[in-house]
Amino acid sequence: MTLLTLEGVTAxxxxxxxxxxxxxxIAEGEAVAMMGRNGMGKTTTVRAICRMLPAGGRLVFDGHDLTRLASHQAAKLGIGLVPEGRRCFRDLTVEENLVVAARSGHWDLARVAELFPRLxxxxxxxxxxxSGGEQQMLxxxxxxxxxxRLLILDEATEGLAPLIRAEIWAAIARLKTETGLSLLVIDKSLKELRGVADRAVLVARGQVAWAGAMDALDAETSARHVGV
Amino acid sequence: MVNAALVAALVGVPLWAHVAGEPFTITLATRAVIFALAAVGLNLALGLGGLVSLGHAVFFGIGGYAMGILAFHAQNYLPMFPETLAIEGTKSMPVIWLVAVIASALAALVIGLLSLRTAGVYFIMITLAFGQMFYYFTISWSAYGGEDGLSIWVRNGFPGLNTLDPIQFYGLCFTLLCGALWLSHRIARSPFGLMLNAARQVPHRVETVGLDGQRAKLVVFVISGAITGLAGALFADLNRFVSPTMFSWHMSGEIMIFVILGGVARLFGPVAGAVLFVAMEHVLGDLSDYWHIYLGALLLGIVLFARGGVVGLLAGRAKSHD
Incomplete structure (x- = not known):
């Protein structure tokens, strides 16, 4: 079943x-990697999905027309965002950062602590x-x-030390295999994305330049559209 | 420790003044406590919600005029709206407080709905504009004294108390301040307080975790206005006089000064700020007509070197809203 549909979205x-x-x-339980060079529209797509930016075209999440909703209403429907640059609530404690966002369901303080013991x-x-890595985990x-129901990770490992990156990629992989959460992962780390994503979408000039199974993405296509 | 010292001073000094027969000191303490209550209201909007309101005199004035109008009609045996509703005035403080709180909250709701569409300097200007609007309206409101204001002959009553006795009226005001501080503490520690804190820090990101930051800000603005309105009713009762100056931008500025002096977002910051202000007004005012220069210098020092205000300076950095 398709969870999120974007058709002809402009912003x-x-x-x-x-x-x-x-x-x-993006189908229920599917993990999609979104890649592209800087300034090609990846984060803008995320902002359009999360209703942080007015957008035209068709945006549907679980049967709901997203264009009619405010950002907090989209989040309540089940769109979770890990924004670029982390954007934690700096003056709140780790626990307060988590509690302030809490809604009933599978994930609670104990489960997050189990996923990220550092927190x-x-x-x-x-x-x-x-630290930067801990803020990203937070x-x-x-x-x-x-x-x-859909977790969007926008450059979740950007600028982090290799060990921390590995820890975060392992957590993302666990989310995929253990919880069946739908994922939209924006990143340029092709190697790690191959271990997580079912499909890849390459973005260029505000449009999809290439889409297909992750296994079908060859080095030449990746180099042409992503630069890696 | 600083908080405990403040509470001890606010209990001890008026009691000492009562025993020593110094009613003027009790009146000064009452003035400080009422200003503190107004500032506790503003601190909710400013400290917790990050809303720099330069229009809180609106609520202070509405509270004052709620008292003035109700008491004026009661003392003159003139019903309000004689041709339609014919509502009697009242000299009962609880009724006046209730009217002051409801009227201020309603005004805060309307002002908040319009002002919160803006942010930053525009929010400051729009709240200031509302204040000036009410100020000039009351100046021309001849039915209630216009520019000259309105005098009330006898202080309003509270069941079981002699409100003309300074220490008893002080006790009432102090109890209300304690109630407002307790409410502030509960709000700051609640999930709603956390949401406000988050919305203040990263305004747009808070929406992406499903929280309606704008609505939270509106709610806290209304609560803030209601508390400041209650302070306005008490201030009018203390002076037995209301005038358009309660709505002036000077008043809004003074309430903000109490908060900044004491410490923005510190629970007892507004109390420390108001007490310090009244003490300076009294002590330095006796020495010089230009005592505001010293206040300005102190304010400058606080802003430059002690962002946590007097409470922050003495207590050090603490958890938010301590």
Whole structure:
């Protein structure tokens, strides 16, 4: 069953158009990798899905027309976002960051702590005192606390140390295999994405340039559209 | 420790003044406590919600005029709206407080609905504009004294108390301040308080975790306005006088000064700020007509070197809203 559908989605920042008819479909339990060079419209697509940016075209999530909803209403429907740059609530403690987003469901404090034991160790610390990697774990944990049906991870491992990246990729893989959560993962790490995603969507100039099974993505296509 | 010292001073000094026969000191303490109550209201919007309102005098004035109008009609035996509803005035403080709180909350709802469409400097300007709108309206409201204001002959009553006795009226005001502080503490520690805190820090991201930050800000703005309105009713009763100056932007500025002096988002910050302000007004005001210069210098020092205000300076960095 298709959970999220985007058809001919357009979006602009003032006079500058960023999306020129984006198409995307994510099925229940499916993990989709979205790749592309910088400035091609990946984050704009995320912002359109999360209703942080007005968008034209057709955006449907679980039968609901997203264009009619505010950002918080889209989140309540089950769209969880781990934003680029983490954006934790810096003056709140780790636990407060998680509790403030909590909605009933599978994910609670104990399950997030089990996924990221480092967060449990730092539950009383302010988010601003955490390392970059820990803040990223917190951003993922916070999104999971909303008990989403679709989790969007926008550059979740960007700028992190290799060990931390490995830890986060392992957690994302666990989310896929153990919980069956639908995932939209935006990243440029082809090797890691191959271990997580079922399908890949390559974005160029605000449109889909290539889409297909992850296994079918060859090095030449990747190099042409993503640069890696 | 700082909080305990403040509470001890607010209990001890008026009691000492009562025993020593110094009613003026009790009146000063009452003034400080009422200002603190108004600032506790603003601190909810400013400290917790991040809403820099330069229009809180609107609620202070509405509270004052709620008291003034109700008491004016009661003392003159003139019903309000004589040709239609013919509502009697009242000299009962609980009724006046209720009217003041409801009227201020309603005004805050309307002002909040319009102002919260904006942010930053525009929010400041729109709240300031509302304040000036009410100020000029009351100046021309001749039915209730216009620019000269409205005098009430006898302080309103509270069941079982002699409100003309300074210490008893002080006790009432202090109890209400304690109630407002308790409410503030509960709000700050509640999931709603966490949501506000998050919405203040990262306004748009809070929406992506399913929280309606704008609605939360509106709710806290209404609660904030209601508390400041209650303070306005008490202030009018303390002076037995209301005038358009209660609506002036100076008043909004003073309420903000109490919060900044004491410490924004600190639970006892507004109390410390109001007490310090009244003390400076009294002590330095006796020495010089230009005591505001010293206040300005202190404010400058606080803003430059002690962002946590006096409470932050003395207590150090604490958890948010401590």
């Amino acid at each position: 602009s920042y003032g006079a500058s158009q960023a999306l020129f008819g984006m198409d995307l479909a 449990a160790e730092r539950r009383s610390q302010r988010a601003s005192t955490l 951003a993922i944990g916070r999104a999971l606390m909303t008990n989403p």
